[in-house]
Amino acid sequence: MIHGMEGVTMTVTAGTEGRTRPPSRTQHHRTVKKELSETPHPAWVERMIADLRPDWEGVLASPVFTATAADGVSDETWRTIVKEFFCVVEAFPKYMGVHLGRTTYGKRDGDLLARDWLIGNIRTEALHAQWFIDWGVSLGLTEEEIISHRPGPEVASLYEFLWSVAYRGSVAEAFGAVNYAIEGTTGEWTRLVMPAFRERLGDDKYGLMWLAEHxxxxxxxxxxxxxxxxxxxxxDDDRVAVTDAVRRSLELFRRGFDACAR
Incomplete structure (x- = not known):
């Protein structure tokens, strides 16, 4: 045993002195992200992206976003959206925790990198639910109205589907339905509506934080x-399942927004 600074005791096991250890959590997360730099897509991924383009564009074409971009923010519609989708935002790190629990420490190809990426990004998601609430409050809701709201069938279907694919799908399916489909389109639709919300909320940095982050x-x-x-x-079967999971996630996402507009 070695006694370090401030009474901290460190143990060195014989034979491990030359072994490479991961850096600290912050440094390690940066390393994980570097290892996930974009690589050329294999043919099946190119086909998947092309096949899913209509569904992806369908989310962005929801009247909620086109109307907001053209005519400004409808407080009533967006209050409904915040209440309806809070369940998904609040559950997002939980979905990721479920498919984290299904990874291994390197027993399957890609699992170690997937495990470490999920650990880092669950932490990143920690404040998103509060920022989402702040957005709703800036539009006239109370925190109680948001957190106690029971979503309608369309958003509830998305909420339940994401739980299902996280529990029962493959790890690749979960990454597709949860992280690729939902986060990917959210990055794009928030950019579409951000100018209108900047005009509506002015310098309310707390009200804009969730939107700005995305x-x-x-x-x-x-x-x-x-x-x-x-x-x-x-x-090959898993590749087909991934495509189907992403498509279903996009379909349910679009239905949820359309229902809020009605």
Whole structure:
């Protein structure tokens, strides 16, 4: 045993002095992200992206976003959206925790990198629910109205589907439905509506934080999720399942927004 600074005791096991250890958590997370730099897509990923383009664009074409971009913010509609989708935002790190629990420490290809990426990004998601509430409060809701709201069938279907795929799908399916589909399109629709919300909320930095976090910086999560899909997909059947899971997630996302507009 070695006694370090401030009474901290460190143990050195014989034979381990020359072994490489991961750096600190912060440094290690940066290393994980570097290892997930974009790589050339194999043919099946190119086909998947092309096949899913109509569904992806369908989310962005929801009347909620086109009307907001053209005519400004409808407080009533967006209050409904915040209440309806809070369940998904609040559950997002939980979905990721479920598919974290299904990874291994390197027993399967890609699992170690997937495990470490999920650990880091669950921490990143920690404040998003509070920022989402702050957004709703800036539009005239109370915190109690948001957290006690029971979503309608369309958003509830998305909420339940994401739980299902996190529990029952492959790890690649979970990355596709949760991180690639939802985070990817959210990065794009928030950019569409951000100018209108800046005009509506002015310098309310707390009210704009959730939107700004998704719209204004280069959100690498969906790109990294696509790399993790490529690393963790198991076989041809799993590739088909990933495509189906992403499509279903996009379909339910669009239905949820359309229902809020009605």
């Amino acid at each position: 719209a204004e910086y280069d959100d690498a999560h969906p790109r990294e999720a696509l790399e993790l899909i490529k690393l963790t997909v198991r076989d």
